[in-house]
Each structure stands twice: as C-alpha cells, then as structure tokens.
Amino acid sequence: MTTLQAILWDVDGTLAETERDGHRIAFNQAFEALGLMWRWDEAYYGHLLNITGGRERLRADMAQRPDAPPTVGERDALVEELHRRKTAIYTALVRETGIPLRPGVRELVEEARDDGIRQAITTTTSRANVEALLGLHFGKTWRQVFEVAVCGEDVAKKKPDPEVFLRALKALNLNPLQAVAIEDSPGGVAAALAAEVPVVVARSAYFAQATLEGAIAIGPGLHSRDGWRPALAGPGTGPVSLDDLRAWHQEMDSVSQFG
Numbered sequence: 001m002t003t004l005q006a007i008l009w010d011v012d013g014t015l016a017e018t019e020r021d022g023h024r025i026a027f028n029q030a031f032e033a034l035g036l037m038w039r040w041d042e043a044y045y046g047h048l049l050n051i052t053g054g055r056e057r058l059r060a061d062m063a064q065r066p067d068a069p070p071t072v073g074e075r076d077a078l079v080e081e082l083h084r085r086k087t088a089i090y091t092a093l094v095r096e097t098g099i100p101l102r103p104g105v106r107e108l109v110e111e112a113r114d115d116g117i118r119q120a121i122t123t124t125t126s127r128a129n130v131e132a133l134l135g136l137h138f139g140k141t142w143r144q145v146f147e148v149a150v151c152g153e154d155v156a157k158k159k160p161d162p163e164v165f166l167r168a169l170k171a172l173n174l175n176p177l178q179a180v181a182i183e184d185s186p187g188g189v190a191a192a193l194a195a196e197v198p199v200v201v202a203r204s205a206y207f208a209q210a211t212l213e214g215a216i217a218i219g220p221g222l223h224s225r226d227g228w229r230p231a232l233a234g235p236g237t238g239p240v241s242l243d244d245l246r247a248w249h250q251e252m253d254s255v256s257q258f259g
Contacts, residue, residue: 004249006172006179007112008165008197009146011123011130013184013204016101018094018133019049020205026090027054030082033089038065046206052124052158052187055083091132101137102202104222104239109138111242113145120148120168122181124158127151148172159187165195180249182222186210198252200245216252 012018024045031038038061040048048057058079062068069075093099112119121130130151134142143149148171155163169176181192184204192199193214201218203210212218219228222240230251232244 001250002177004117004178004180004246006118006120006174007108007245008120008122008168008179008181008192009109010181010183010185010188011121011133012125013206014102014182014188014202015105016099016133017205018099018129019045021097021099022090022093023054023086023129026086026093027058027082029089030086033085034078034082037067049185049206050187052160053152054086054126055079056158058082087126087128091128094129094132094136098136099133102204102221102223104202104224106137107239108222108242108245109145115242117242118172118174119146120150120172121146122150122164122168124152124155124164127153159185160190160194162191162195165192165197169195169197177252180216180245186212189213189215198249200248217248 009015012023020042024040024042028039048061051057051060059075062075062079069078109119121134123130127149130149134146138145148168150164150168150171152158154167155161157163165176165181169179172179176196177198179197181188181197181199182202183189183192183199184202185207189199189201189212198216199214201212201215202221203219217228217230219240220226225232225234225238225240225244228240230248232240233247
C-alpha cells in the first residue's frame with residue numbers, strides 16, 4: 001500500500017477565498033486606475049474563473065468588449081499593464097485587509113508539518129500573490145512549511161494542464177500516488193487527475209455547485225466533518241484531520257480512478 005508522503009496545496013479558493021475577496025476587487029481597482037469603465041461583478045467573475053490565469057481572463061474579457069484596443073499588440077500591452085497594477089493592488093490588499101485562511105486550513109497544515117508530511121504549493125497564480133498570502137499567515141519562514149512552491153511563472157501551461165503538479169512532484173522526488181492534492185475548482189481537479197495525483201476537493205464559494213468528478217473525496221471545506229463523500233468516520237464535529245486524509249488516500253482505489 002502506498003503511503004501518503006506529501007500534500008499539494010492549491011492557493012486561490014483552497015487556502016483562502018482570495019478570488020472573491022481579493023483578486024476581483026484588485027482587478028476592478030486596476031481598471032479604475034487606468035480610467036477604464038470596466039467592472040467585474042461577482043457573478044461575471046465567477047464565469048471568468050472557468051479560464052485559468054489572470055492574464056488569460058483579461059484577454060477573454062477584452063475579446064468581447066467593443067471598447068477594447070483593436071489590435072492584438074495593443075491588447076497584450078494593456079493586459080500586461082493591468083496585470084502588473086492588479087498584482088500590486090492585490091498584494092497590498094492582502095496585507096491591509098488580512099484575507100483569512102479558510103477555516104480548517106491552518107489546523108491541517110500544522111498537523112501535517114508536525115507529523116513530518118511534506119507540503120508544497122501547486123498554483124498557477126503569480127508568485128507575488130503567493131508570497132503575500134503565505135507571508136501574512138505563516139511569516140517570513142513560510143518556505144519551511146511549504147518546501148516547494150510552483151507558481152504561474154514556473155510553468156508554460158496553466159491548469160487544467162498537469163505541468164504544475166509534474167514540476168512539484170519532480171522537485172519533491174515523489175511519484176503521484178505518494179501525494180494528495182487539495183483543490184477547489186474543475187480546472188484544478190482536471191490538472192491533478194492528468195498528473196495522476198489523487199485529489200481532495202474542498203468546495204469554495206465560486207465552485208460550490210460545480211460538477212467535479214474523479215476526486216477521492218469531496219466536501220464543503222476542511223472546517224467540517226459533515227457533508228463529505230465518502231463520509232468521514234468518527235465524531236461529526238471538528239475539522240478534517242491528517243488521519244482523515246490518510247484514510248481517503250488508502251481507500252482511493254475504491255472511490256476513484258486510482259489504485
């Protein structure tokens with residue numbers, strides 16, 4: 001039986017509700033700073049999240065706007081300027097507002113650290129965004145908790161492409177079945193499955209009703225032991241624990257494609 005040796009953490013929507021409470025707000029402030037009348041409301045931003053990557057969302061949005069720059073070169077230049085401003089605004093927003101970790105996240109991170117389970121960040125958001133959030137919650141030594149961090153700048157293709165997971169596994173010198181990915185979105189789940197990494201889904205605000213298949217477990221969040229499939233054993237109170245993660249990992253051949 002393969003032993004669980006590492007947890008691969010997504011960031012946006014998984015560690016924290018950064019999409020709803022950070023990125024969308026930062027994009028809108030970047031639009032305003034450049035004198036653009038564009039605004040992304042919560043519903044429309046949820047639609048855009050089906051596209052992975054901030055630059056990619058900007059390009060998709062511009063493709064539908066009659067007031068967007070007419071040429072590809074002009075659009076690309078505007079995308080880069082908007083994304084640069086948005087990243088600066090987002091990192092400041094994280095520091096100023098203290099976007100919290102999702103309930104249950106810190107408990108599992110600390111339990112895994114104390115038990116010697118290796119942990120990595122597997123995200124296609126910008127490294128500056130990751131450093132802002134993890135620095136806020138885990139301090140300047142956050143790399144002692146997450147020994148590998150693969151971010152958007154590190155990959156040629158973003159989720160649902162599996163590159164982010166393949167790079168993390170190579171850095172950790174592990175095979176896919178020695179790890180569990182924790183994700184919240186269809187793109188993240190698809191990327192993990194393509195890399196043959198067993199995946200646990202902690203549903204987020206934007207993907208609460210999304211159709212997600214192939215996970216070894218799926219539930220409302222790490223804060224609750226209720227509402228998970230497969231159901232958790234033991235008391236129905238308290239957060240998801242490392243033992244729960246290990247149990248799902250051991251049973252993965254009966255609940256998903258893994259074996």
